[in-house]
Amino acid sequence: MTSLRTMLNAQDLYNEAYYLARNPDVANAIAAGLFPTGFAHFETFGQNEGRNPTALFDTRYYLTLNPDVAAAVSANQLTPFQHYIAFGQTEGRNPSTLYNEQRYLSDNPDVEAAVNESSLTGIQHFQLFGQGEGRIPSNLYNPAYYLAKNPDVAAAVERDEITGIGHYLNFGIFEGREFTPFMGGNTTLPNGVAAGDVTQNSAVLWTRSTEVGPVSFEYATDASFGAIAGQTTNFVTDPTVPVQVQVSNLAPQTQYYYRVTDAVGTSAVGQFRTPAPLGTQAGLRFGVTGDWQGELAPYPSISNVPDRNLDFFVLMGDTVEMDSISPDLPGVRQSANLEQFHTKYNEIFTERFALNPWADLRASTATYNTWDDHEITNDFAGGAAPAESPQRNGIFGTEGRFVNETPVFNQALEAFLDYKPMTEQQYGETGDPRTANKEKLYRYNVHGNDAASFVLDLRSFRDKPLPFIPETASPEAVTAYLQNSFEPNRTMLGQVQLQEFKNDLLAAENAGITWKFVMSTVPMQHFGIAVSGERWEGFEAERTELLRFIDENNISNVVFVTGDFHGNVVNNITYQDALGQPQKPTGAFDVMIGPAAIQLNIGQGPFAAPFGPATVAFTPDALLSPAEKDRYRAMTNEAEKNAFVRQVIDNRILPLGYDPVGLEGSEIDAQLLQGSYFSGHNYGWTEFAIAPDTQQLTVTTFGVDPYTQANMEANPTEVANRTPTIRLQFTVNPQSGEVLLPSDITTAVEDNLSRDFGLQPGNFTVVSAEQQTWSDGCLGLGEANESCLLALVEGWQVTVQSGDRTLVYRTDDSGSQVRLDRQASQL
Numbered sequence: 001m002t003s004l005r006t007m008l009n010a011q012d013l014y015n016e017a018y019y020l021a022r023n024p025d026v027a028n029a030i031a032a033g034l035f036p037t038g039f040a041h042f043e044t045f046g047q048n049e050g051r052n053p054t055a056l057f058d059t060r061y062y063l064t065l066n067p068d069v070a071a072a073v074s075a076n077q078l079t080p081f082q083h084y085i086a087f088g089q090t091e092g093r094n095p096s097t098l099y100n101e102q103r104y105l106s107d108n109p110d111v112e113a114a115v116n117e118s119s120l121t122g123i124q125h126f127q128l129f130g131q132g133e134g135r136i137p138s139n140l141y142n143p144a145y146y147l148a149k150n151p152d153v154a155a156a157v158e159r160d161e162i163t164g165i166g167h168y169l170n171f172g173i174f175e176g177r178e179f180t181p182f183m184g185g186n187t188t189l190p191n192g193v194a195a196g197d198v199t200q201n202s203a204v205l206w207t208r209s210t211e212v213g214p215v216s217f218e219y220a221t222d223a224s225f226g227a228i229a230g231q232t233t234n235f236v237t238d239p240t241v242p243v244q245v246q247v248s249n250l251a252p253q254t255q256y257y258y259r260v261t262d263a264v265g266t267s268a269v270g271q272f273r274t275p276a277p278l279g280t281q282a283g284l285r286f287g288v289t290g291d292w293q294g295e296l297a298p299y300p301s302i303s304n305v306p307d308r309n310l311d312f313f314v315l316m317g318d319t320v321e322m323d324s325i326s327p328d329l330p331g332v333r334q335s336a337n338l339e340q341f342h343t344k345y346n347e348i349f350t351e352r353f354a355l356n357p358w359a360d361l362r363a364s365t366a367t368y369n370t371w372d373d374h375e376i377t378n379d380f381a382g383g384a385a386p387a388e389s390p391q392r393n394g395i396f397g398t399e400g401r402f403v404n405e406t407p408v409f410n411q412a413l414e415a416f417l418d419y420k421p422m423t424e425q426q427y428g429e430t431g432d433p434r435t436a437n438k439e440k441l442y443r444y445n446v447h448g449n450d451a452a453s454f455v456l457d458l459r460s461f462r463d464k465p466l467p468f469i470p471e472t473a474s475p476e477a478v479t480a481y482l483q484n485s486f487e488p489n490r491t492m493l494g495q496v497q498l499q500e501f502k503n504d505l506l507a508a509e510n511a512g513i514t515w516k517f518v519m520s521t522v523p524m525q526h527f528g529i530a531v532s533g534e535r536w537e538g539f540e541a542e543r544t545e546l547l548r549f550i551d552e553n554n555i556s557n558v559v560f561v562t563g564d565f566h567g568n569v570v571n572n573i574t575y576q577d578a579l580g581q582p583q584k585p586t587g588a589f590d591v592m593i594g595p596a597a598i599q600l601n602i603g604q605g606p607f608a609a610p611f612g613p614a615t616v617a618f619t620p621d622a623l624l625s626p627a628e629k630d631r632y633r634a635m636t637n638e639a640e641k642n643a644f645v646r647q648v649i650d651n652r653i654l655p656l657g658y659d660p661v662g663l664e665g666s667e668i669d670a671q672l673l674q675g676s677y678f679s680g681h682n683y684g685w686t687e688f689a690i691a692p693d694t695q696q697l698t699v700t701t702f703g704v705d706p707y708t709q710a711n712m713e714a715n716p717t718e719v720a721n722r723t724p725t726i727r728l729q730f731t732v733n734p735q736s737g738e739v740l741l742p743s744d745i746t747t748a749v750e751d752n753l754s755r756d757f758g759l760q761p762g763n764f765t766v767v768s769a770e771q772q773t774w775s776d777g778c779l780g781l782g783e784a785n786e787s788c789l790l791a792l793v794e795g796w797q798v799t800v801q802s803g804d805r806t807l808v809y810r811t812d813d814s815g816s817q818v819r820l821d822r823q824a825s826q827l
Contacts, residue, residue: 089121183210194207195421284515452513645678697734766800809821
């Protein structure tokens with residue numbers, strides 16, 4: 001590399017073709033003989049008029065980010081371009097979004113060394129050598145993206161005629177070529193606006209502008225902004241990084257409108273409602289989805305959300321696929337740095353085929369957000385050592401205590417927080433090194449007395465997953481695997497988050513809140529051993545601790561809203577104290593929600609992969625014959641396909657003693673209105689609506705027929721205009737405080753009440769029920785001379801109230817033995 005001893009001068013940086021293309025009046029003046037060259041015009045007039053001499057120098061950018069230069073220009077001391085040539089380049093100031101000195105030098109140590117050893121500047125090297133060598137000048141330019149969008153340029157690069165960045169700067173910019181995914185569209189607010197982390201009195205407002213400078217956030221209680229309730233600003237310095245502000249002093253249970261205006265005057269509006277305070281029972285309506293990929297944009301599955309007048313929407317994990325190739329990051333299977341993470345997030349929130357459903361949705365209602373594994377890499381475990389966590393391409397390395405302390409984890413978390421409207425919260429000195437002083441994504445919010453929401457973080461602190469075993473494993477191997485899942489001290493939440501979650505659950509119950517919605521990015525219900533190491537089933541000790549807490553504290557109306565498996569599967573939730581022990585009901589149930597859009601490739605090309613087809617594809621032939629798989633694939637009726645896959649799942653879980661899919665026959669007071677409790681053949685989202693008077697919960701899943709990237713690109717109009725329709729709907733009546741018992745225990749107690757006291761259901765109330773261990777086969781109530789088996793017997797103590805009578809029964813765990821404890825009863 002040639003060593004230079006003089007700085008880059010004005011003529012070296014100036015680009016005649018660019019200047020004339022951007023200034024046709026100057027081109028006309030030259031043609032008329034008024035100026036010999038464009039540079040002559042620029043030197044005499046153009047730089048004083050704020051005209052840009054090259055794509056690498058942006059006058060507005062330079063003045064905006066350098067107020068000292070702006071002051072000197074205002075004092076007529078020099079022009080912005082003169083300052084940059086004389087001073088700015090040696091001071092390391094950035095001339096535009098297209099060239100970043102810090103990035104260029106850090107990416108090119110040889111250039112940095114030459115700059116440090118001579119009067120060579122970074123911009124000088126790039127202008128004279130770097131662009132011809134194809135070096136990347138800023139995080140806005142991705143050569144793979146530019147060449148993918150411009151195949152003629154790619155061909156010229158392949159022939160070694162030019163570099164991608166050289167083509168863009170000298171030709172592409174004034175030919176209108178698309179060079180970055182961050183600047184697309186006809187607006188400087190390409191990702192729209194959003195509000196998140198909304199509480200009774202605060203909210204976070206968010207946007208991304210492609211223009212540097214101040215961004216104003218105004219909010220009001222009327223859509224016309226007749227009376228501004230408040231205004232605040234933030235400042236864009238990097239167009240790839242969104243800005244957000246927190247507003248406070250809001251009124252509870254109030255509709256707010258907000259308006260965002262960037263430095264060039266582009267405006268966009270959004271709205272949100274603050275939650276109702278405790279003591280209010282106003283009803284609630286919210287939506288949830290998860291699991292979507294940039295390659296499947298623009299997501300018609302969520303297009304009807306703005307019409308539903310929701311109180312909030314939960315973006316529940318796998319909101320990007322950092323470990324798949326998508327159009328905005330061609331050739332990159334695993335994102336591994338902040339720039340790539342930003343690119344993937346921008347992709348899902350950007351218009352495609354003239355549609356931007358996510359921008360429409362986020363402008364229509366508040367959001368809550370959490371992440372799952374694909375926000376970094378498949379199956380990662382933040383609380384595991386890097387060497388033990390699943391990862392692609394070794395992105396976490398092998399050194400250190402925890403994945404959540406690695407550079408890649410922290411950059412992925414930074415990007416997640418950048419692109420989601422969230423307050424940044426940290427754990428303090430917890431005494432647990434995996435959580436101490438780490439980012440806190442867990443959120444607890446109250447929505448009047450209708451509901452509480454708990455948004456969990458199931459990735460940042462979890463232990464490594466159990467090794468997966470095949471479904472065809474021997475019974476002995478399955479038993480050993482299930483036993484390992486009960487290993488104590490293995491955690492998914494981390495002890496600090498688990499304890500806070502339990503405290504909040506109890507507080508919600510004690511406050512008289514009806515419904516408790518737990519947003520969990522992996523299923524709580526049973527699905528058997530298939531990849532169970534990734535789910536709550538792979539952490540059975542912690543799962544049991546949590547469910548026992550709910551059970552023993554009589555926390556009612558708990559709904560786990562879960563994701564990751566790409567389909568709607570509804571089931572009641574049971575647990576067991578240890579392997580081989582009976583399953584205990586909790587009164588809670590799991591609504592697993594479907595994907596917004598997901599495809600997979602298992603070696604035969606991408607296929608649309610909601611839960612149904614994915615389950616069939618991954619089930620071993622020994623358990624589901626090729627002939628049966630072919631029969632399934634030939635089906636055209638969605639209900640028939642749902643029934644088929646539901647049976648496949650039941651065949652997995654029934655032999656393990658788990659309840660079959662669905663709420664039929666469970667203790668949940670539910671009524672199916674449409675579809676079935678299994679819906680695994682669509683992309684969509686799920687709505688939860690609570691009636692203000694009865695508190696009845698209605699769960700509705702909207703969906704569209706699934707598609708692949710190839711389908712979308714071949715016929716974008718047809719796919720993008722698919723309309724979501726109802727695929728599943730059911731209602732659930734809230735528990736009214738009564739204790740839930742296994743059905744055989746309930747039947748046994750009812751039979752005894754009828755026989756001994758003539759009481760029928762409706763004439764008595766179960767006021768308490770506790771699991772007990774009795775001292776002998778007579779349940780501790782043996783009479784004189786009665787022979788009782790000397791062995792501990794698991795069972796129940798059930799207390800019944802009827803008028804002024806209190807009846808206390810003891811049972812074994814099957815209900816085959818029932819005895820009245822007369823001493824404890826009030827007859």
